[in-house]
Amino acid sequence: MLNETKTGQKIVIIMGIGITTLVVFxxxxxxxxxxxxxxxxxxxxxxLLTIILTSxxxxxxxxxxxxxxxxxxxxxxxxxxxxxxxxGFIAAIWxxxxxxxxxxxxxxxxxxxxxxxxxxxxxxxxxFMISFLYFSRKGE
Amino acid sequence: xxxxxxxxxxxxxxTQEDLAKKINVRxxxxxxxxxxxxxxxxxxxxxxxxxxxxxxxxLFIFDD
Numbered sequence: 001m002l003n004e005t006k007t008g009q010k011i012v013i014i015m016g017i018g019i020t021t022l023v024v025f026x027x028x029x030x031x032x033x034x035x036x037x038x039x040x041x042x043x044x045x046x047x048l049l050t051i052i053l054t055s056x057x058x059x060x061x062x063x064x065x066x067x068x069x070x071x072x073x074x075x076x077x078x079x080x081x082x083x084x085x086x087x088g089f090i091a092a093i094w095x096x097x098x099x100x101x102x103x104x105x106x107x108x109x110x111x112x113x114x115x116x117x118x119x120x121x122x123x124x125x126x127x128f129m130i131s132f133l134y135f136s137r138k139g140e
Numbered sequence: 141x142x143x144x145x146x147x148x149x150x151x152x153x154x155t156q157e158d159l160a161k162k163i164n165v166r167x168x169x170x171x172x173x174x175x176x177x178x179x180x181x182x183x184x185x186x187x188x189x190x191x192x193x194x195x196x197x198x199l200f201i202f203d204d
Contacts, residue, residue: 065166070160070167076165138177
């Protein structure tokens with residue numbers, strides 16, 4: 001039972017490394033393919049880098065715990081994940097509304113669907129990461 | 141909420157990591173439990189009490 005759990009945790013870590021690597025490669029190819037940088041890129045690149053760095057830290061932290069013979073995730077961290085997920089979900093809803101509204105107010109134009117999706121993914125992602133780190137440092 | 145985890149851990153000469161390994165949680169969870177910053181589930185409270193050879197009532201002190 002314990003070995004199965006540890007194997008599951010190792011699989012999650014390997015998947016996390018795989019997904020982070022794919023995101024980094026996609027980001028690199030995107031930057032190489034389109035040398036012109038728009039305002040959206042300037043805003044989104046730091047957010048994306050923060051998400052990549054934070055997820056790398058979380059993966060490293062979990063791997064370090066497994067190496068020491070401790071679980072990668074326990075009940076406290078699961079609760080932190082649920083709480084951060086809730087905040088990420090709220091951020092996703094409001095960013096879908098807010099990004100378009102903000103664009104109309106600032107540029108008098110609606111955002112393209114792809115940009116709204118990107119804003120939702122980036123904003124909810126960063127809110128999840130920051131909430132996760134904050135609550136895991138706070139205790140619960 | 142106050143706890144006697146630190147006191148009992150010292151009595152049995154256990155480090156935070158030793159106790160964490162015994163009850164299969166992360167070391168930080170023990171840190172937060174000792175500081176009273178985390179309210180554990182009944183199962184975790186039971187596991188900690190069992191590992192420190194005491195009861196939940198003896199281990200966790202609630203301020204009314």
